[in-house]
Amino acid sequence: MTFxxxxxxxxxxxxxxxxxxxxxxxxxxxxxxxxxxxxxxxAKAVNLDFFTQLPKPVGEVGGxxxxxxxxxxxxxxxACLVGxxxxxxxxxxxxxxxxxxxxxxxxxxxxVLNGTxxxxxxxxxxxxxxxxxxxxxxxxGAFALGIIMIPTVIRATEELIKLxxxxxxxxxxxxxxxxxxxxxxxxxxxxxxxxxxxxxxALARIAGETAPLLFTAFGNRFWHQGLxxxxxxxxxxxxxxxxxxxxxxxxxxxxxxxxLIAMIxxxxxxxxxxxxxxxxxxx
Amino acid sequence: xSRVCQWMVVGALSTIALTALESLSxxxxxxxxxxxxxxxxxxxxxxxxxxxxxxYAKVDPSARFNYQSIGSGGGIRQIKAGIVDFGAxxxxxxxxxxxxxxxxxxxxxxxxxAVVITYNLPGVQRGLKLTPDVLVQIYLGQVTKWNDxxxxxxxxxxxxxxxxxxVVHRSDGSGTTNIFTTYLSRISKTWAxxxxxxxxVNWPVGLGGKGNEGVAGQVKQIPGAIGYVELAYADQNxxxxxxxxxxxxxxxxxxxxxxxxxxxxxxxxxxxxxxxxIVNSPGxxxxxIAGLTYLLAYKEQDDQKKGAALAKFLWWAIHDGQKYAPxxxxxxxxxxxxxxxxxxxxxxxxxxxxxxxxx
Amino acid sequence: MTNxxxxxxxxxxxxxxxDFVLTQSAKGANLADRLFRGTTLCFAFGVVAIMxxxxxxxxxxxxxxxxxxxxxxxxxxxxDPVAEQFGALPFVYGTVVSSLLALLIAVPLxxxxxxxxxxxxxxWLAQPLGFLIELLASIPSVVYGLWGIFVLAPWLRTTVQPxxxxxxxxxxxxxxxxxxxxxxxxxxxxxxxxxxxxxxVSREVxxxxxxxxxxxxxxxxxxxxxxxxxxxxxxxxxxIIGAIILGLGRALGETxxxxxxxxxxxxxxxSLFAPGYTMASVIANEFTEATSDFHLAALxxxxxxxxxxTIIVNTLARLLxxxxxxxxxxxxx
Numbered sequence: 001m002t003f004x005x006x007x008x009x010x011x012x013x014x015x016x017x018x019x020x021x022x023x024x025x026x027x028x029x030x031x032x033x034x035x036x037x038x039x040x041x042x043a044k045a046v047n048l049d050f051f052t053q054l055p056k057p058v059g060e061v062g063g064x065x066x067x068x069x070x071x072x073x074x075x076x077x078x079a080c081l082v083g084x085x086x087x088x089x090x091x092x093x094x095x096x097x098x099x100x101x102x103x104x105x106x107x108x109x110x111x112v113l114n115g116t117x118x119x120x121x122x123x124x125x126x127x128x129x130x131x132x133x134x135x136x137x138x139x140x141g142a143f144a145l146g147i148i149m150i151p152t153v154i155r156a157t158e159e160l161i162k163l164x165x166x167x168x169x170x171x172x173x174x175x176x177x178x179x180x181x182x183x184x185x186x187x188x189x190x191x192x193x194x195x196x197x198x199x200x201x202a203l204a205r206i207a208g209e210t211a212p213l214l215f216t217a218f219g220n221r222f223w224h225q226g227l228x229x230x231x232x233x234x235x236x237x238x239x240x241x242x243x244x245x246x247x248x249x250x251x252x253x254x255x256x257x258x259x260l261i262a263m264i265x266x267x268x269x270x271x272x273x274x275x276x277x278x279x280x281x282x283x
Numbered sequence: 284x285s286r287v288c289q290w291m292v293v294g295a296l297s298t299i300a301l302t303a304l305e306s307l308s309x310x311x312x313x314x315x316x317x318x319x320x321x322x323x324x325x326x327x328x329x330x331x332x333x334x335x336x337x338x339y340a341k342v343d344p345s346a347r348f349n350y351q352s353i354g355s356g357g358g359i360r361q362i363k364a365g366i367v368d369f370g371a372x373x374x375x376x377x378x379x380x381x382x383x384x385x386x387x388x389x390x391x392x393x394x395x396x397a398v399v400i401t402y403n404l405p406g407v408q409r410g411l412k413l414t415p416d417v418l419v420q421i422y423l424g425q426v427t428k429w430n431d432x433x434x435x436x437x438x439x440x441x442x443x444x445x446x447x448x449x450v451v452h453r454s455d456g457s458g459t460t461n462i463f464t465t466y467l468s469r470i471s472k473t474w475a476x477x478x479x480x481x482x483x484v485n486w487p488v489g490l491g492g493k494g495n496e497g498v499a500g501q502v503k504q505i506p507g508a509i510g511y512v513e514l515a516y517a518d519q520n521x522x523x524x525x526x527x528x529x530x531x532x533x534x535x536x537x538x539x540x541x542x543x544x545x546x547x548x549x550x551x552x553x554x555x556x557x558x559x560x561i562v563n564s565p566g567x568x569x570x571x572i573a574g575l576t577y578l579l580a581y582k583e584q585d586d587q588k589k590g591a592a593l594a595k596f597l598w599w600a601i602h603d604g605q606k607y608a609p610x611x612x613x614x615x616x617x618x619x620x621x622x623x624x625x626x627x628x629x630x631x632x633x634x635x636x637x638x639x640x641x642x
Numbered sequence: 643m644t645n646x647x648x649x650x651x652x653x654x655x656x657x658x659x660x661d662f663v664l665t666q667s668a669k670g671a672n673l674a675d676r677l678f679r680g681t682t683l684c685f686a687f688g689v690v691a692i693m694x695x696x697x698x699x700x701x702x703x704x705x706x707x708x709x710x711x712x713x714x715x716x717x718x719x720x721x722d723p724v725a726e727q728f729g730a731l732p733f734v735y736g737t738v739v740s741s742l743l744a745l746l747i748a749v750p751l752x753x754x755x756x757x758x759x760x761x762x763x764x765x766w767l768a769q770p771l772g773f774l775i776e777l778l779a780s781i782p783s784v785v786y787g788l789w790g791i792f793v794l795a796p797w798l799r800t801t802v803q804p805x806x807x808x809x810x811x812x813x814x815x816x817x818x819x820x821x822x823x824x825x826x827x828x829x830x831x832x833x834x835x836x837x838x839x840x841x842x843v844s845r846e847v848x849x850x851x852x853x854x855x856x857x858x859x860x861x862x863x864x865x866x867x868x869x870x871x872x873x874x875x876x877x878x879x880x881x882i883i884g885a886i887i888l889g890l891g892r893a894l895g896e897t898x899x900x901x902x903x904x905x906x907x908x909x910x911x912x913s914l915f916a917p918g919y920t921m922a923s924v925i926a927n928e929f930t931e932a933t934s935d936f937h938l939a940a941l942x943x944x945x946x947x948x949x950x951x952t953i954i955v956n957t958l959a960r961l962l963x964x965x966x967x968x969x970x971x972x973x974x975x
Contacts, residue, residue: 013865017762023754024763024771027841030834031778034789057333058352059519059611077299086688093682106686108960109693115888115956116696117895119922120949123929123942124696127703134365136321147692154689180678199296208782211897211922215930218323221333222347225319230349235784239898242788243492245499245520250792257785264780270295323930357931360938447819454906456723456931483723490821490917491906493927504791505799505821 035261042258045251050259055221055237061248065256067223068237072263074224075141075217075233076203082146083153083202088195090150091157096183098158106154114151121147122212130216138224138231141217145209149202156198160191197271204267208260210235234260317344320589320596323351324358324371325458326494327396328576330515331611332371335604339596342603346592352494356456356482362388362579368589370579373458374482375558387582389627391597392557392620394605394613395546397537398462398572399524401517402509403502404429404444412437414528415470415571421448421509422467423474424488429507444507451501451510454491456482462574463511466562511572514542514612529571530563541570542614550617557623573614584633591638594631598639601625700946707939715943721908721924723932728940730947732908736825736918737948740900741893743829743914748837749886755837756844761870772845779838787902790831795822795903798830803915814912826914827903832896836889843888843963847881848874884962891955895948897922921948 049064056063090110094103125144130136164187172182188195218230219240238256241249329352336348353361355372362370363384375390400413417433420426426433430443453460464480478484492498492510499516502508514537517524526534535541548566552559553575563571578597584590601624605615616624631638701708707715711728718729755775759768799822810816851874859869875882905917906927921944932938 009865009868013867016867017758020754020758020762023751024758024775027751027755027778027837028771028774031774031781033793034781034785037789037793038785057337058330059515073299080296080299086685089682090686090689093679093686097679097682098686102683102687106689108957109690111960112953112956113689113693115891115895115952115959117897117922117948117952119895119897119925120696120700120945120952123925123945124699126929127699128695130366131364136366150689150692154686178672179675183678196296204780208780208784210782210784211926214926218321219351220319220349221336222319222349225317225347229319230321230351235782235898238788239784239902240496242784242791243494243500243902244496245503245516245522246496247520253788257788260782261785264782265777268777268780354931360931449819449821454927456928479725481723485720485722485725486907489907490823491919491927493901493906501823504796505823507819 038254038258038261041251041254045255046258050252050255054223059246063252065232065234065237065252065259067220068232068234068256069259071138071217071220071224071232072207072234072260074227074231075138075145075213076207078138078142078227079145079149079206080199080203082143083149084199087150087153087198087202088157091154091195092161092183092188094154094158095161096187107158110151110154113147117211118144118148118209119211122214122216125212125216133228135228136216136218136230138217138227138229141213141231141233142227144212144216145206148206148209148212152202152205153195153198156201157191157195160194160198161187163194164190193275197275200267200271200274204264207263207267208235210239214239318346318589318592320346320348320369320593321351321367322348322358322369322371322578323353323361323367324579325355325373325576326352326496327355327373327457327459327513327574328371328394328613329495330513330519331394331608331613334607334611335600338607339599339604342599343592343595346596348596352496354453354455354482354494355458355461358579359456359482362581368580369593371576372579373574373576374461375560375575375577376579384581389580389582389630390558390577391580391601391624391627392575392577392616393600394608394615395542395561395573395575396613397514397542397545397570398459398466398511398574399514399517399537400509400527400572401499401502401512401522401524403504403506403522404446405506406444407441407523409523410438411441411523411525412528412534413525415467418527419467419471419474422450422452422487422489423477424450446507449505449508450486450489451492451498451505451508452486452489453483453494453498455493455497457494458482458574458576459495459511459513460484462560462562463572465560466572469563518612527571529569530565531567531569533567535568535570537570537572539609539612539614541568542573542612543617545569545571545573546575546614546617546620550619553620554623557620580631582630582632583635584631584638587633587638590631590633594628594639597628597631598625601628697946697949700942700949704939704943704946706936707943710936711940715940716947719908719910723928723934723937726934726936728937730921730940730944732910733919733921733924733944734947735910736828736904736908737894737920737922740825740828740832740904740918740920741890743825744832744836744893745886745890747830747833748840748889751833752837752840752885752889753844753882756841756848757870759841760845760848761874762866775838775841778834779842783835783896783898784902786831786835786899790827790899790903791823794830795827798822798827802826807915815914818911818913818915820915821905821917823903823905823917824915825904825911825918828900828918828920829914831899831903832893835896835899836893839892840885840889843885844878844882847878847885847963850881851877880962880965884959887955887959887962891952891959894955895922895952897926901926921945 052066053064054067121144125140129140129143169182172186213233213236219236220230220232224231234256238253241253332350355374358370358372361367427448429446429448435443461482464484468475468480492501495512495516498510499512499520502510524537526536529535544566545561545564548564548569549561601621608615629639715730717731719731720727720729759772799820803820806816855873855877856869859873900920901923907917908919925941925945932941
């Protein structure tokens with residue numbers, strides 16, 4: 001009887017192990033399907049025109065998303081102006097001086113901001129930038145994206161700086177170097193790789209954001225005419241084309257999605273390369 | 284090795300930063316370079332407007348018109364907030380709504396278009412006939428199957444499948460909806476009391492699509508679907524349009540000629556007030572669901588160059604631009620109407636002086 | 643282990659060398675150091691300022707709607723912009739149902755996957771599989787939506803929904819015409835989107851369970867699964883619940899993918915086949931074109947609601963996660 005029970009327990013063990021494996025496998029299946037579709041549909045659609053041409057009038061076949069691709073690059077570059085200062089310098093504060101209630105509050109707010117729906121941040125950007133400027137603009141879009149970036153950067157910076165051993169700081173202080181110099185010139189540079197990783201991860205995340213751009217950067221069928229004007233972006237363009245009825249636009253939407261994923265993938269792979277062998281911040 | 288990669292990363296980030304900087308510097312050159320004039324609104328005329336703006340860029344290279352199709356509701360809202368330079372709407376603003384605008388707003392009609400009832404019935408290509416009553420009942424959710432006797436009796440030559448009718452309407456504020464619901468309210472008291480008319484109504488049944496594009500997209504994707512879109516959308520996507528019974532009792536197919544007939548039938552009212560709805564127009568050959576579409580511009584412009592460029596474009600649109608309309612199945616404005624619109628465009632001023640040089 | 647181990651908790655923060663230096667230098671008035679600290683503090687506080695500003699501005703913009711409708715806003719189901727009657731119930735319903743459906747599908751899969759990757763898989767398998775699942779997390783919402791419109795919805799319409807309707811049509815959940823798009827499609831897409839999140843956080847929670855627990859169970863003669871069940875899962879229970887709640891938070895706020903497949907109909911229906919609408923979707927669809935200021939205020943009030951709900955959910959999740967992983971070592975997302 002004990003032997004039967006033992007067999008039963010072994011059987012359950014095997015069953016559960018198999019189930020667990022299946023669960024992991026099933027979780028992967030949608031990913032493989034999506035990537036597969038992207039590759040097959042997108043690869044058919046991507047051609048040189050796609051990267052060099054502007055969109056054609058509605059209903060006409062052809063044209064490309066050149067302005068949207070450049071637009072996304074500009075938006076994420078600009079977003080850095082908002083996200084990096086608060087993110088990196090804030091992260092330095094949290095790591096060095098954040099052992100107090102203020103630090104706890106900042107960390108908590110950062111986590112909450114991380115979980116805030118991006119559309120809510122878009123509403124904020126609309127009220128703060130679009131309405132006073134009385135225009136949709138790349139600045140408004142970058143503002144929204146920059147805010148979304150902050151939690152990722154702040155957390156990565158804090159973790160990486162905390163990893164630098166205390167002995168390094170003590171050594172610097174013992175040599176008579178002022179504290180601020182120790183932090184800026186010694187501690188931060190040694191955490192550089194991890195901080196860069198955090199930035200890259202943040203860029204990968206905001207490159208795909210659509211919702212906040214719908215009513216901040218708006219959209220532009222032509223090349224951008226300066227940062228105070230509406231600007232096209234890849235995710236918004238994909239959305240517009242996907243819900244339309246035009247077959248050619250659907251084709252271009254797949255191509256756009258492929259390019260977007262490629263961008264994000266490259267950023268992710270870069271982070272792995274940059275920190276190969278070193279500790280990675282948890283995402 | 285990781286050093287090299289770190290430098291690569293730095294290089295990538297610098298490129299992004301440089302691109303951003305380049306734009307920053309171009310912002311200062313913004314005024315001297317090409318003007319970007321932003322507009323937003325109706326999806327109803329979007330196929331034609333996008334063609335116009337593309338062609339007009341060759342006529343006047345100094346200005347670029349960036350038009351985003353977000354629905355008439357959006358056009359009205361954005362021009363009211365002053366966030367775009369011009370709006371576009373198929374739903375004309377009432378006097379009360381005009382009073383709420385910060386300054387006097389002009390309606391400039393550009394073309395007329397037909398709102399067609401498009402459907403996706405595998406096996407049934409063209410020629411589905413519908414009457415106003417049946418149409419109302421479909422959209423009220425009272426007729427739910429394609430092979431319902433009410434539809435079948437109108438179409439004895441077509442074998443209708445035993446399939447659920449999947450109603451599609453607009454999820455956004457839409458001038459197309461306004462034209463469609465104005466029509467339904469006129470021909471059905473039930474609809475008028477239960478649902479009413481407007482750019483955005485409380486639909487009894489159906490899926491929501493964003494823009495004419497979204498509705499056409501849904502109809503195209505879902506077998507058994509029925510939706511209302513501007514004629515150009517049905518045509519460009521090879522979707523069939525239903526043949527409707529008009530007020531005179533004849534079944535009329537939505538064509539360019541039928542739309543023009545509708546406008547012609549209503550010309551006397553239009554000359555008095557161009558905002559009058561032209562649905563359910565009397566006339567043998569008129570198609571019952573049609574409407575004018577308008578560009579909305581402030582009478583008093585706040586930028587001289589932009590105002591002049593905009594007025595110049597509007598002038599071009601109602602003259603040379605009209606030749607692009609028939610190709611996309613929009614009905615051009617009749618000559619009497621053009622004269623009235625010309626007078627309106629001449630009213631656009633900057634600091635009191637008309638922006639348009641004498642034509 | 644990170645330096646964070648040397649930190650205390652919220653109520654009793656421990657000192658670090660920088661604190662020591664600063665206390666000393668405060669007396670010696672080392673201006674540069676204090677300036678440095680002050681500056682970094684300002685930037686860090688920027689986060690708090692942004693959140694406060696966001697909440698404040700949204701409340702201010704939503705006041706017209708709040709004062710007019712009051713609490714009934716949450717319970718009315720009419721959304722009629724023409725008559726200016728606004729009630730948020732259909733959107734709340736849609737958000738809650740789609741998110742719960744997503745969790746129903748995602749939680750077993752994610753947990754099973756996490757258990758497999760941490761406890762059962764050999765490392766040559768765990769690494770790449772884990773990487774692949776993380777990759778799922780980085781696919782943007784709009785790409786999911788694109789796939790949803792052209793692959794998932796047609797498949798649901800032609801295959802899944804007819805089968806479900808035939809087998810379970812007696813239940814109110816599976817009745818009605820098969821549109822393809824609708825609540826079911828939204829729930830499935832959301833499940834795919836939150837699974838990597840729940841899986842990732844659960845993995846970290848499981849990895850944080852000390853090995854001694856597992857060893858003790860095994861030493862008592864437990865099978866692998868029994869050891870996991872007794873030692874690991876019960877130890878990490880609050881952390882796993884925290885992971886699930888984090889996933890819920892993400893699902894509640896998802897906008898683009900849901901907008902593209904949910905059917906955009908503000909109506910409460912029991913059936914999963916019916917179209918619906920979520921809070922985030924209605925904002926995305928109607929924001930640029932809210933025809934009256936009142937309409938806009940109502941939309942912003944919905945945004946405020948969404949904001950409030952995600953704050954509560956995320957706070958709850960964080961608290962649960964901190965209790966397992968310890969304060970300071972912030973778990974993933």
